[in-house]
Amino acid sequence: MVFVKSHAIISPLGIGSEQNFDAIKNNKTALQPYLFKDIGTLTVSKFDQNYLYDSLGDISCNDNQITFQEYLCIKTIEQATQHLEINLKDSTTLFVFSTTKGNIDILENSNFNAEKLYLSSFAKTITKHFQNKNTPVVVSNACISGVQALEYAHLFIKSRKYKNIVVCGVDVVSKFVASGFFSFQALSSSPCKPFDSSRNGLNLGESCACIVISEDESSLEIKSITSSNDANHLSGPSRTGEGLVKSIKQTLKLAQLNPENIDYICAHGTATIYNDEMEATALQQCDLNTKPVNSFKGYYGHTLGAAGILETVLAIKSLENNYLIKSMGFEKLGVSTELNIQSESTNYVLKTILKTASGFGGCNASLIISKS
Amino acid sequence: MNIKITNYCIFTNNSIVVNNDVLVYFESTDFDLNTKKIYKNLNIDYPKFYKMDCNSKLGFITVEVLKQSTFEFSEDTCVTAYSKAGSLDTDKKFHETIKNSTDFYPSPAIFVYTLANIVIGEICIRNKIKGENFCFISEKFDINESIEFIETLLQDKVASTALLLWVNYDSSEKYECFSFVLNKETKDHLNSNYLTFNKENLTKLINNGRTNS
Numbered sequence: 186m187v188f189v190k191s192h193a194i195i196s197p198l199g200i201g202s203e204q205n206f207d208a209i210k211n212n213k214t215a216l217q218p219y220l221f222k223d224i225g226t227l228t229v230s231k232f233d234q235n236y237l238y239d240s241l242g243d244i245s246c247n248d249n250q251i252t253f254q255e256y257l258c259i260k261t262i263e264q265a266t267q268h269l270e271i272n273l274k275d276s277t278t279l280f281v282f283s284t285t286k287g288n289i290d291i292l293e294n295s296n297f298n299a300e301k302l303y304l305s306s307f308a309k310t311i312t313k314h315f316q317n318k319n320t321p322v323v324v325s326n327a328c329i330s331g332v333q334a335l336e337y338a339h340l341f342i343k344s345r346k347y348k349n350i351v352v353c354g355v356d357v358v359s360k361f362v363a364s365g366f367f368s369f370q371a372l373s374s375s376p377c378k379p380f381d382s383s384r385n386g387l388n389l390g391e392s393c394a395c396i397v398i399s400e401d402e403s404s405l406e407i408k409s410i411t412s413s414n415d416a417n418h419l420s421g422p423s424r425t426g427e428g429l430v431k432s433i434k435q436t437l438k439l440a441q442l443n444p445e446n447i448d449y450i451c452a453h454g455t456a457t458i459y460n461d462e463m464e465a466t467a468l469q470q471c472d473l474n475t476k477p478v479n480s481f482k483g484y485y486g487h488t489l490g491a492a493g494i495l496e497t498v499l500a501i502k503s504l505e506n507n508y509l510i511k512s513m514g515f516e517k518l519g520v521s522t523e524l525n526i527q528s529e530s531t532n533y534v535l536k537t538i539l540k541t542a543s544g545f546g547g548c549n550a551s552l553i554i555s556k557s
Numbered sequence: 558m559n560i561k562i563t564n565y566c567i568f569t570n571n572s573i574v575v576n577n578d579v580l581v582y583f584e585s586t587d588f589d590l591n592t593k594k595i596y597k598n599l600n601i602d603y604p605k606f607y608k609m610d611c612n613s614k615l616g617f618i619t620v621e622v623l624k625q626s627t628f629e630f631s632e633d634t635c636v637t638a639y640s641k642a643g644s645l646d647t648d649k650k651f652h653e654t655i656k657n658s659t660d661f662y663p664s665p666a667i668f669v670y671t672l673a674n675i676v677i678g679e680i681c682i683r684n685k686i687k688g689e690n691f692c693f694i695s696e697k698f699d700i701n702e703s704i705e706f707i708e709t710l711l712q713d714k715v716a717s718t719a720l721l722l723w724v725n726y727d728s729s730e731k732y733e734c735f736s737f738v739l740n741k742e743t744k745d746h747l748n749s750n751y752l753t754f755n756k757e758n759l760t761k762l763i764n765n766g767r768t769n770s
Contacts, residue, residue, distance in 0.1 A: 222658065223655070223658050223661040285672060286648075286671075289648060292648070292649065292652045292656075293652075293656070302645060302648075303641060303642070303645070303694070303696070304643065304673075304694040305641060305694050305695055305696040306696075308694075309696075320695070320696070320699070320702070322693065322695075323693060323694040323695065324691070324692065324693060325643060325672070325673040325674065325692055325693070325694050326673070326674045326677075326690070326691065326692040327672050327674050333691065333692075337691070340709050340710065340713055341709065343713065344709045344712070344713075346705070346709075360655065361648070361651070361652060361655065361671075364655045364661075364663040364668075365651065365663060365665070365668035365671060366668075367663060368663035368664060368665040368668055369665045369668065369669075411689065411714070412689050412690055412691070413687055413688060413689065413690070414636070414677070414678070414681040414686060414687050414688070414690045415681075415687070416681040416682050416684075416685050416686055416687050417682065418682070419669055419675060419678050419679070419682070420665075420669045427687075428687060431687060435715070544674075545669065545672055545674075545675065545678070546672060546674045546675050546677060546678030546681075547678050547681060547682065548674060548677075548678070548690055
């Protein structure tokens with residue numbers, strides 16, 4: 186069996202899972218206007234890097250070429266592992282990273298070695314800091330990267346190859362990514378509104394999150410994780426939602442659970458017209474549309490490679506606290522199926538949760554975590 | 558669990574080798590020239606090909622050749638791709654369109670390809686593959702890691718077939734793609750010549766595929 190051992194978040198809303206969960210309980214959002222050169226003002230969630238460096242301090246290392254993304258990962262992993270008794274240097278510990286663009290902003294900034302553009306190099310810088318000799322794994326599968334990194338970890342704890350796997354996801358809002366999404370006209374100029382009738386696009390966000398997966402028993406078991414592909418279109422989800430349906434049904438089957446057993450769904454909910462409609466359709470086809478569902482993107486924006494980890498940590502916090510967080514930005518249902526969008530933050534008994542994700546390239550993924 | 562390599566295709570800047578035959582030796586190492594040649598020779602009628610970036614074309618064409626017009630993928634095939642460069646070539650091309658204020662002109666047609674996994678998307682769309690799909694970035698094609706991953710994957714999931722890829726496009730002169738169709742051994746395989754999916758065989762096939770000039 187596979188368990189959640191610990192977790193951490195470093196985001197514009199705070200340092201640590203606790204600080205972040207408290208912030209969103211109190212309706213705080215990281216989304217703010219930000220002026221991008223040549224693009225204009227976008228609503229995004231962005232770090233105050235100087236504040237972060239002041240709060241968290243320097244990293245002592247021989248290689249003084251640490252990028253902000255690498256720094257974030259190191260600090261987040263330290264947060265997640267500081268009270269644990271596991272040996273990060275040990276061969277029974279593996280590091281798995283989830284990122285879509287890694288150090289892509291190096292293209293704009295020649296201060297760093299171009300070698301760092303390779304995600305394998307980005308990962309190695311971090312594991313070298315922790316003196317772990319295993320080659321790190323890097324999952325880069327668009328917006329399902331986070332959930333898929335957890336899937337990889339699940340497979341290799343289950344197969345008993347490793348005792349502990351540190352899964353860390355990160356992405357930043359670079360001009361590269363902002364320009365790209367801007368060219369797609371996928372962005373909303375105001376704070377995003379997942380599942381809402383007036384939703385008109387996503388907001389980009391930055392974050393770093395980490396979950397330590399282990400064979401050591403804890404109260405949180407990861408029951409199953411699967412992925413699938415729509416085999417339909419590269420940049421738009423399948424209208425039928427069949428790819429996500431396939432993954433959700435398979436995840437339920439492997440967990441030996443029925444839809445009734447799910448207490449809450451942490452959706453992908455990017456607030457684009459097409460994604461939210463597709464997810465609603467998929468949930469209905471899986472007999473899950475009466476269950477409470479939310480999206481965290483109204484608080485953090487779409488954090489791409491970090492999203493699957495960040496949002497799973499928040500779902501875990503909800504599970505641990507028997508508390509449902511309201512879906513920020515939602516006022517009136519704007520999808521063609523009936524959904525039970527959580528419109529206020531409230532106490533709620535939770536035992537089993539489902540997380541979903543979908544991304545460019547037609548990929549989908551889902552996971553189930555159960556509390557004992 | 559025994560896994561068999563039932564089909565494979567290796568595309569480098571020197572040649573394409575498919576299931577033990579050298580399909581063609583290239584006179585030039587130029588990617589555009591060579592892929593165009595293959596596309597035309599195979600009579601592939603797929604206009605979406607022209608929109609693809611180099612990384613996607615590389616993976617796509619290799620799998621088209623692997624199919625040899627006779628092979629069909631099952632819907633539940635697990636696709637696993639490894640790469641070192643991922644979408645880096647296209648990333649640089651996209652960056653060119655945004656780096657100067659005076660000619661800032663981001664193109665959604667290029668941007669969609671600035672992700673390592675899009676090559677998998679193209680292959681899945683073409684072949685109606687809807688199963689598990691993993692995309693990894695690694696420094697090199699790690700034979701031990703990929704064997705262990707596929708074995709673990711097929712052990713754990715319902716699927717009995719996997720498509721394993723190493724797709725690495727560095728430049729118009731430097732690129733290579735390995736593709737292997739892997740199947741859990743069944744009674745039908747017992748009298749076949751299919752190679753077992755292990756380190757020795759994989760190394761042999763890759764070396765054979767690479768050294769042709």
